[in-house]
Amino acid sequence: MSLKNRERWGAISQGLHWLVAALVLLLGVVGLVMGELPRVPKYFWVYTAHKSLGITVLALVVVRLGWRLYAGAPPAVPGTPGWQQRTASLTHGLLYALVLAMPLSGWLYDSASGLRPFRLFGLVEMPKLSAPDERLADLSHALHEWGFWLLIALVLLHAGAALYHHLHLRDATLARMLPHGWLSSPNKDLR
Ligand code: HEM
Structure with missing residues (x-):
């Protein structure tokens, strides 16, 4: 499999795509649950894990954007109307903006709240x-909370569009973000 993005997404873009998606969902669940936990030392590790994984997402998204600039992106699947291509580009741009805004707003909230500095995975003081x-703490907290719901709405739109392409249009939009052969696209013209 090619590392660079040619007709399909290469291994690096695919790996980063699914890793970031899984981490964002995990962080969302942990973030929502940890707010309900009593604020006692016994549970502080959950906060540290959330913050550390969140910073990991920030680093992964920076790498992902850098790699995308270097390795390019596959062309649109043949036959995709212009308005769909523009909507997809807009959604992808917003997804990138939000996956950057989520860790940055969390980090800003953590900083402005005047909490003790946290250690990344218990190792390095951030x-x-x-x-x-x-005021900055309230603002960044609101951004962190509402940004997440906006991110979820966009993820649903994004995943819904991928499934529509795969199940209804039967083209390679979803298959080319997965290792070769994992998912076949029945319409051979659109592979
Ligand atoms: C992609 C990365 C991240 C996602 C998806 C995410 C998601 C969430 C969500 C859904 C919540 C619950 C919001 C609420 O209902 O109040 C939350 C809470 C929180 N997050 Fe994150 N987070 C991320 C990164 C970070 C980072 C990097 C930090 C800090 C360095 C952080 C610090 C916090 C804190 C302190 C809370 C608790 C807020 C409170 O006390 O109510 N998050 N996060």
Whole structure:
């Protein structure tokens, strides 16, 4: 399998795509559950795990964007109307913006709340992005919370479009984001 993105997405883009998707969903579940946990030392590791995995997503998305700039993207599947291509580009741009905004707003909230600095996976102390500031903490918290629901809405739209292409149009849109042979696209012209 090619590493670069040619007719299909290459192995690096595919791996980063599914890893970031899985981590974002995991972080969402952990983020929502941890708010319900009593704020006692016994559960602090859950916060540290959430923050550490969130910073990992930030790093992975930066790598992913860099790799996409270097390796390019496959052309649209033949026959895709222009409006669908423009909607897809807009959705992808917004998805990138939100997966960057989520960890950054979480980190900013953590910083502005005046909490003790957290250690990435318990190892390296992370710098603060701001001095303690109640208004900034409220703002970044709102962004972190509402940004997540907006992200989920876009993910549903994005996944729905991929399934529509696969099941209804029967083209290679979804198959080419998976290792070769995992999913066949019945319409051979659109492979
Ligand atoms: C893609 C990355 C991330 C996702 C998807 C995510 C998702 C979430 C979600 C859904 C919540 C619950 C929001 C609420 O209902 O209040 C939450 C809470 C939280 N997140 Fe994240 N998060 C991410 C990264 C981070 C990072 C990098 C940090 C800090 C460095 C962080 C710090 C926090 C904190 C402190 C809370 C608890 C807020 C509270 O006290 O109510 N998050 N996160």
